[in-house]
Amino acid sequence: MDKVGRFSEIGTTYSSVEEVPSNIGAGEENTGVRMVKIPVPSSQDLTLRWAADHPVFRLAEVYLMLAECHLRLGDPSAAAELINTVRMRAFEGGNDSNPATSENLDLYRIADEWGVEFLGEGRRRTDLIRLGFFTTEKWWDHSPSNSSHLNRFPVPTAALSASNVLEQNPGY
Numbered sequence: 444m445d446k447v448g449r450f451s452e453i454g455t456t457y458s459s460v461e462e463v464p465s466n467i468g469a470g471e472e473n474t475g476v477r478m479v480k481i482p483v484p485s486s487q488d489l490t491l492r493w494a495a496d497h498p499v500f501r502l503a504e505v506y507l508m509l510a511e512c513h514l515r516l517g518d519p520s521a522a523a524e525l526i527n528t529v530r531m532r533a534f535e536g537g538n539d540s541n542p543a544t545s546e547n548l549d550l551y552r553i554a555d556e557w558g559v560e561f562l563g564e565g566r567r568r569t570d571l572i573r574l575g576f577f578t579t580e581k582w583w584d585h586s587p588s589n590s591s592h593l594n595r596f597p598v599p600t601a602a603l604s605a606s607n608v609l610e611q612n613p614g615y
Contacts, residue, residue: 478563
């Protein structure tokens with residue numbers, strides 16, 4: 444069974460694992476896999492944090508942006524080549540069982556490639572909004588709302604209270 448939930452509440456709130464809800468809001472802080480893509484400097488090496496060689500923009504991001512542009516401009520072959528360049532480092536000996544091709548490439552595949560490559564890097568919402576999927580598609584436990592106002596966050600009440608020039612974003 445693959446679930447995200449509050450397993451510490453088994454015996455108090457829930458009597459079994461089957462009763463524990465599994466959705467985006469039900470997980471505990473320690474639920475899931477820890478994502479460490481870039482080594483975090485130890486306390487002795489704190490001067491290295493945010494040093495000149497700390498990655499902020501990755502080459503894979505450039506390749507995927509170009510691939511998305513090529514696809515949107517009607518050149519799926521060039522897009523597939525760029526995507527496969529990113530994917531090839533993950534497949535030893537070039538044994539990619541699902542390479543991108545001009546036949547299997549569309550915006551859904553692009554969304555998948557962004558999601559796989561940048562898992563845990565905090566950009567998924569932005570990518571889904573740009574691709575037009577955030578409010579219109581089903582993903583994990585999210586059902587499509589088709590409410591485009593959700594593509595923007597509400598302006599915080601504290602900010603609205605601090606300035607009479609600011610206005611709340613529509614829909615909030």
